[in-house]
Amino acid sequence: MADQNKDLQALSDLPTKRCALVRELRGGKDFANRMSALGFTPGTVVTAIQNYSHGPVLVTIKDVRIALGRGEALKVLVEVLPDEQEEQD
Amino acid sequence: MNKKSRTNPSQSAGDQKFVTIALAGQPNVGKSTVFNMLTGLSQHVGNWPGKTVEQKTGKFTHNGNVVHLVDLPGTYSLTANSEEERITRDFIIREKPDAIVAIVNAASLERNLYLVAEMLMLPAPVVIGLNMTDVAEQHGIRVEPHVLEAALGAPVVPVVASKNQGLHKLIDAAERLAANPADFAPIRPAIRPEHEPILEQIRALIAGQVPSPYPEDWVALKLLEGDTEVAALIQQAAPQAWERVHALLMQHEDAYLDIAGGRYEWIERMVRAAVSKPRAGVITLTDRLDRVATHPFWGLVVLLAIFGLVFWLTYTVAMPIVDWLDTVAIFWIAEGARGILNFMPQWLISLVVDGLISGVGMVLALMPVLVVFFAVLGLLEDVGYLARSAYVMDRFMHWMGLHGRSFLPLFIGFGCNVPAVMGARIVEERRARLLTILLTPLVPCTARMAVIAFLAPAFFGERATLITWGLVTINMVLLALTGIVINRTVFKGAHVAFIMEMPLYHLPNARTIGLFVWNNTWAFIKKAGTIILFVSVIVWALAYFPAGDIQTSLLARMGRWLEPLGRPMGLADWRLVVALLSSFIAKENTIAVLGILYGAESELGLAQQVSGALSPAAALAFLVIQMTFIPCVATVAAIKQETGWRWTGFSVGLLLILSLCIGILTYQVACLAGL
Numbered sequence: 224m225a226d227q228n229k230d231l232q233a234l235s236d237l238p239t240k241r242c243a244l245v246r247e248l249r250g251g252k253d254f255a256n257r258m259s260a261l262g263f264t265p266g267t268v269v270t271a272i273q274n275y276s277h278g279p280v281l282v283t284i285k286d287v288r289i290a291l292g293r294g295e296a297l298k299v300l301v302e303v304l305p306d307e308q309e310e311q312d
Numbered sequence: 313m314n315k316k317s318r319t320n321p322s323q324s325a326g327d328q329k330f331v332t333i334a335l336a337g338q339p340n341v342g343k344s345t346v347f348n349m350l351t352g353l354s355q356h357v358g359n360w361p362g363k364t365v366e367q368k369t370g371k372f373t374h375n376g377n378v379v380h381l382v383d384l385p386g387t388y389s390l391t392a393n394s395e396e397e398r399i400t401r402d403f404i405i406r407e408k409p410d411a412i413v414a415i416v417n418a419a420s421l422e423r424n425l426y427l428v429a430e431m432l433m434l435p436a437p438v439v440i441g442l443n444m445t446d447v448a449e450q451h452g453i454r455v456e457p458h459v460l461e462a463a464l465g466a467p468v469v470p471v472v473a474s475k476n477q478g479l480h481k482l483i484d485a486a487e488r489l490a491a492n493p494a495d496f497a498p499i500r501p502a503i504r505p506e507h508e509p510i511l512e513q514i515r516a517l518i519a520g521q522v523p524s525p526y527p528e529d530w531v532a533l534k535l536l537e538g539d540t541e542v543a544a545l546i547q548q549a550a551p552q553a554w555e556r557v558h559a560l561l562m563q564h565e566d567a568y569l570d571i572a573g574g575r576y577e578w579i580e581r582m583v584r585a586a587v588s589k590p591r592a593g594v595i596t597l598t599d600r601l602d603r604v605a606t607h608p609f610w611g612l613v614v615l616l617a618i619f620g621l622v623f624w625l626t627y628t629v630a631m632p633i634v635d636w637l638d639t640v641a642i643f644w645i646a647e648g649a650r651g652i653l654n655f656m657p658q659w660l661i662s663l664v665v666d667g668l669i670s671g672v673g674m675v676l677a678l679m680p681v682l683v684v685f686f687a688v689l690g691l692l693e694d695v696g697y698l699a700r701s702a703y704v705m706d707r708f709m710h711w712m713g714l715h716g717r718s719f720l721p722l723f724i725g726f727g728c729n730v731p732a733v734m735g736a737r738i739v740e741e742r743r744a745r746l747l748t749i750l751l752t753p754l755v756p757c758t759a760r761m762a763v764i765a766f767l768a769p770a771f772f773g774e775r776a777t778l779i780t781w782g783l784v785t786i787n788m789v790l791l792a793l794t795g796i797v798i799n800r801t802v803f804k805g806a807h808v809a810f811i812m813e814m815p816l817y818h819l820p821n822a823r824t825i826g827l828f829v830w831n832n833t834w835a836f837i838k839k840a841g842t843i844i845l846f847v848s849v850i851v852w853a854l855a856y857f858p859a860g861d862i863q864t865s866l867l868a869r870m871g872r873w874l875e876p877l878g879r880p881m882g883l884a885d886w887r888l889v890v891a892l893l894s895s896f897i898a899k900e901n902t903i904a905v906l907g908i909l910y911g912a913e914s915e916l917g918l919a920q921q922v923s924g925a926l927s928p929a930a931a932l933a934f935l936v937i938q939m940t941f942i943p944c945v946a947t948v949a950a951i952k953q954e955t956g957w958r959w960t961g962f963s964v965g966l967l968l969i970l971s972l973c974i975g976i977l978t979y980q981v982a983c984l985a986g987l
């Protein structure tokens with residue numbers, strides 16, 4: 224789990240349409256337990272479907288759309304994957 | 313209400329066999345559709361013993377066997393995170409169903425198999441119902457059931473529950489395993505190799521000390537996962553072993569995350585060959601719809617439009633039926649009863665006609681409104697929209713320390729507060745659930761709105777619509793303010809987590825919606841109906857005795873005694889105070905009681921008489937109080953059932969003070985404004 228490479232950022236900062244890898248769950252055992260059951264385990268790809276800089280965030284993980292409150296998204300640390308589409312545009 | 317719903321096997325006749333099958337699955341897998349298709353109307357809805365979690369059971373005959381189907385709560389895992397999860401695993405371990413039918417959604421197979429992977433560790437044969445294959449295919453996902461079956465070692469039966477396809481085979485498979493449990497040889501999920509030694513150590517430490525019926529392997533795994541309930545179980549049963557297990561766990565504190573990760577890795581290996589997915593970046597129907605439905609601005613527009621549609625439907629479809637019931641059907645029944653009873657003493661006739669029949673009439677008159685409301689709600693839920701409304705409202709609910717989920721029960725409250733209070737169960741955290749329940753009575757239900765719809769035109773003529781909107785707005789503002797204040801003071805601004813799955817949109821199923829309407833309406837009749845009837849008789853007695861004339865009755869005396877209280881609000885007429893008090897029984901009572909007290913011959917006459925007795929300022933205050941007054945007795949009963957007496961008292965007291973204060977404020981401000 225303890226990756227020392229790359230900068231980690233909060234899932235709440237992941238821009239719409241960008242993908243990232245889940246790296247760490249903060250915010251206590253209960254939260255981490257619930258989130259990992261939902262598929263938020265380290266190494267899993269998560270995609271932001273909708274993220275306006277306020278309000279809840281909508282993401283896809285393991286083919287499921289999940290809405291997270293901003294506070295919850297803040298506790299999921301991710302490693303942003305390079306965006307291939309953007310570079311081609 | 314916790315009738316023992318498990319039927320005694322000995323009741324089954326002759327050589328019929330009796331099989332108990334537990335229906336399990338994560339949320340949004342179409343589990344309730346499967347349940348409804350299999351059991352139809354022969355289902356029993358109650359609570360799990362001692363819990364505020366709904367329990368559904370049903371019975372049907374299959375291949376000559378009586379199948380007792382128990383619908384387990386929808387849960388994501390079997391760790392003791394929530395009441396639902398504890399109920400699910402306790403049922404499987406303690407009640408030992410003959411087989412488990414686990415429903416999975418083909419469109420989100422990996423995530424759905426997480427629960428299955430946990431169930432494979434428990435001592436009950438599991439059959440997998442691969443549901444929503446049609447929805448999955450629309451989204452470009454294909455699952456090969458045979459490949460999956462071979463990989464998991466458990467039977468996999470493809471079904472499309474909404475079209476009643478494959479369910480027969482699914483139950484066939486479950487019955488086969490129930491009859492020959494030895495045939496069940498699943499491939500049990502493995503944990504990561506690096507955790508095997510620790511798990512082995514825990515297993516050795518607790519060997520022979522685990523209280524039955526808990527399986528040792530499962531207990532060891534749950535201990536490693538940091539499950540608090542299982543930890544408490546071992547701590548109590550084997551304190552010495554626990555000491556050492558605890559020390560071991562402390563060294564591997566992060567194991568629980570790895571266990572979940574490992575379980576997903578195992579699932580991935582199992583399904584890899586069975587699932588083919590579309591290329592990344594394919595835009596699906598759900599994507600397209602969600603661009604609007606979950607947009608911060610357009611989503612709100614959609615929500616408001618749906619709101620408008622719900623009320624339009626309620627009023628155009630349901631109200632004419634209500635009117636007919638009120639004026640024709642009830643009148644006819646009352647006259648009939650009068651005719652049959654005419655040789656009886658006067659008070660008995662009055663009890664039946666004015667007490668019982670008017671009580672029944674009130675319940676009956678609410679029915680059409682509730683049916684329409686629940687039908688729309690069931691439809692929105694079934695197509696997958698309801699979760700979006702929670703998402704859109706989340707940012708607003710946060711002001712009150714609530715989140716999107718709380719919006720759903722409050723929305724139901726516009727139909728009727730009783731199911732709204734019970735619906736607050738979908739909010740996981742206790743504090744947020746309590747706050748949601750406390751705020752529910754401020755949502756004007758159809759009955760309150762019916763009173764306003766009658767009185768506002770009488771008081772304000774053409775400006776009635778404006779006044780009505782104003783009243784609803786006042787309620788919403790009060791709701792928000794009360795929420796903010798209670799959250800800051802009573803609950804100290806605690807944060808609640810919003811985590812909610814957004815299902816894929818799909819076509820609705822008539823049977824699912826029909827049964828949703830039936831179950832909710834029937835629950836209302838049972839709960840509210842009996843209470844309304846009971847209290848109707850009490851109020852009838854208060855209004856009849858001692859002399860058989862309401863003007864000199866006990867109720868009138870109470871009203872006169874309370875009259876000074878009404879004065880600061882401009883309600884210097886005891887009859888208005890009594891009408892308000894009687895709304896405690898049922899909100900629509902206000903009109904009926906005003907009718908009796910003013911001795912009006914017709915509703916039109918009543919409107920004129922009442923509006924003549926009040927200044928516009930007093931009329932406005934009366935309407936505002938009517939909208940915010942303590943909830944009806946059925947709602948209070950529901951609040952008591954969900955929260956206990958203490959919070960019920962708090963709720964009633966809060967609303968009483970709130971409505972009186974806002975009433976006085978309205979009257980004084982309106983007077984100053986020259987109304």
